[in-house]
Amino acid sequence: MKFAVVNFPGSNCDMDLYYAIKNGIKQEVELVDYRALSLEGFDGVLIPGGFSYGDYLRSGAIAAHVPIVKEIIRFADEGKLVLGICNGFQILTELGLLPGALIPNEKSRFICENVDLKVINNQTIFTRDYQASEIINIPVAHGEGRYYCDEATLMELKQNDQIVFQYQENINGSIDQIAGITNKQKNVLGMMPHPERALEKILGSDDGLKLFQSIINYQRVNN
Amino acid sequence: MPNKSSRVIAGPGEDAGILDIGDNQAVVFKAESHNHPSAVEPYQGAATGVGGIIRDIFSMGAQPIALLNSLKFGPLKNGQTKHLVNEVVAGIGGYGNCIGLPTVGGEISFESCYEHNPLVNAMCVGILNNTDFKHGTASGDKNLIVYVGAKTGRDGIHGATFASDEFTDTNNKQRSAVQVGNPFIEKLLMDACVEIIEKHSEWILGIQDMGAAGLVSSTAEMASKAGSGLVLNLDKVPQRETEMTAYEMMLSESQERMVLCVKPEYVENVLDFFRNFELDAVVIGQVTTDNRQYKIYHHDELVTDIPVDSLTEDVPEYDRPEKQPQRMIDDKNYHFVPEITSLKDTWMKMITRPNIASKKHFYQTYDSQVKANTLVRPGGDAGVVRIQGTKKAIAMTNDSNSKYVYLNPFVGGQITVMEAARNIVASGGLPIGVTDCLNYGNPENPEAFWELDKSVEGIATACEVLDTPVISGNVSLYNEYNDVAIYPSPMIGMVGLIEDIETLTTSAFKAADDLIYVIGQTADDFNGSELQMEQLGQLKGNLRDLDLKKEKLHLDIVRQAINQNLLASCHDLSEGGLAIALSKSAFENDLGFTVKTELSAAQMFSETQSRFLVSVKPENQGSFEKLVQEEFELLGRVTNNQQFTVTTRDTTFSLDEKLVKNDWKEAISCLMM
Amino acid sequence: MKLVKVYVTLKDSVLDAQGEAIKSAINTMGYNQLTGVHMGKYFELNFSEDYENLEHDVDAICDELLANPNIETYHYEITEEA
Amino acid sequence: MKLVKVYVTLKDSVLDAQGEAIKSAINTMGYNQLTGVHMGKYFELNFSEDYENLEHDVDAICDELLANPNIETYHYEITEEA
């Protein structure tokens, strides 16, 4: 598979994600500039964490207006795989590719910690290698990670099995402890925790590896 | 101070020092204080302190890999101090998190003398892959001076002199000079500078950060180093505000700006390169070699024409009177004798003292893992970051214990260095170099000058023994408020090399039945201790001389034990002594211990130097004891019953690990409410 | 020249955690008559000239960028620049 | 019941990093008549009743908490709650 890691000005987990693909699951990967106009030839698009445009105004808000986003939207609409992590998740909600919004943590403080997540839906292309309800340990590092949506949207998320990860302990005040969701079609995943920081035991956990492996295993089976 | 070793590529005098770590790589680091700016405007003061130290590292062509900080405040008693602490911590996190560098270590302590004079020291460590690169000079006739980065505003006019002004009630309202940081721009600037030096170093002759005192300092310094002259045109300088005078532009301390010296044939490449990062980049002047004059034009008028060296080399030197502080003479033979009626109660009290309690409330607001290379995060002894593509890692720490330096500046200076070394060694690293921030009161006061002089001597003698050159650093004087000075507070930033990450060691006990040892003798060292502060409420007495030979021996023993894979855990003994070290080692994996010793209850809190707490797998007992010879005491074992069971010469008790840990964990959050 | 003042506030249904925190801080300071705080954003937009579509453009700028319709509402005033 | 609207803005000489980033985003979106953006904070404070010292208290709250006097200025309007 060939992945694009989209680099926005101020992204700072772009290389982490790049190495996660290159060394972690040994697939082809390229950094793609935010001014690029095409995602032709890629099988998956990854939007990294960081502080695009300094997170000024609202996290992800300004990044949602650069040239590459039209192409990301097209890519998602065609049912291709899009993964947004942390700031990437924020950008995806700002783009409307995922419902809801990410707002400042309940205690208004940045939080960096390894947290336990529960895999709520292990039927997605991103989570096939996890057990149902498996508890995994993945780091978070965010100041604006409180997931919010209105009641109707929450109902919909539940009905369509779009909630993929929940925090075991509600660290940031997210509605329904939501840590990660997909779109209705399940080809776009956004999550606040950083699986790309959890690929090796020496870094504290390798529970993130299965997420990336799920993607390639799915591809293998379906091609 | 010693500034030479076989590893030194660049020492003091540059933006930051450089040490060879083999494989054509070098480690670059420096610490800097931002005390006064943080006292005046805590968030921005701390943030721009972090921003400034990062620029010092990438202007050397190094890729920054990690940040640390050392903070000192007054007691967490009033709302004002809490606000100050919150804002400083938020500023440090705000900048570091946004730019995407992990904050992997540091320290925070609280003493009354810092109430109006907080100390905010920040350190940055980077890796240099192009060890040939020459930085920081502006040489060669007709070579061009290029300005890159944020626009110039009236920020921080007079900041450099202001920073060293003594604080008094009356001028604490001086609030016009605040610089504001923009970490987003600095991220672009950092990436661009690192890339241009790695990939296109032939385009540029020099690069320098516009630090304190702005454009004048930085350009004059570059010209002076190269022995050349300079012509600048201020009309070309990107400006954020209108109608700035030449004077304001030259002295502005607007952040996130760099100057480069560029060969004319590459100037378009350089400008395009930076503009591709969406950064302002313009030619503002050129190098001259016909005479060594520094000339500035503004609105077509020559506004300055002076010899370059008059701006840089004529630093006044002072020879100041010094005098031993009276307290040292008065209290020379005083020995604090603690009184412990219940070891259990004292244990619980000590564990919640703000200087001992967990600092997680603060450091969990720093991203410590971004870049996915952090092997040891805050909370351990030293922060450890691996170097991608090698087996190596860098261990780093910030240490200061100003209570000791106050009681005996010479010995205190030595202890500060050795405490840093113990943190590095306990992590499995070899100490290779030092940076410092020397934070003191008014040097015109003979006693303060004596403190400065003697503690620097102490630092120097300790660095000599360790063969750790002091390759960079910074001095902050006049830390006084209404004539009351802070404790003399040298901060040591130390960097260690871990050749093979397999030898990485952490402070947490690993498994039940492991044997617990203390390396080093414990004596009645209570002067300057946290126990003295707890019971007497003040510092008093002298310190024993530090036996540097013994210290070195223990450091070497621990290194050998780690290299032979004999230690399951290793922790240095610092504030609160054995009792606190035992507790902290147990917390991470929720283990307990059973310990029996001939020491007295009070000695459990003695702060005798040169000691380590280690745990050893039972099968390694023989090899370990053979290696350490008689320098150890076997204390007991790690248990998995979550009980701390302690028998001393005079008492025995048992405590629930969960209870102790909870108090230790929550103490700071409670105080901050 | 026109100055547009834009106010962005959270929808009532969204918990205003920052506002709550500020409220309790103010109460702690002893101002007990204070019963509620809402925190929002305030923007001043300068336009070089008035033009026919100005209002339409300001709406678009607010909808697309300054406010997130999932959580926020906005209102604005168009004034003559001082 | 009183509603106090507080506007906190950066002093003119202070770098407005957010405003600059927003301005260039809006220009990139094609709105070229926009020449400047300043970003500030907007607070709505509800008070249970009017009282003599209200204005004095609002000043104190702004000075001590809502605005950072090193870099920000503020102004406010006291209105009758709708």
Ligand SMILES: Nc1ncnc2c1ncn2[C@@H]1O[C@H](COP(=O)(O)OP(=O)(O)O)[C@@H](O)[C@H]1O
């Ligand atoms: N300001 C800070 N920034 C980052 N890490 C910190 C800070 N303060 C404390 N820490 C982390 O907490 C650890 C423990 O600190 P401390 O309580 O002083 O204990 P010790 O005496 O064992 O070093 C430090 O080694 C460091 O990793």
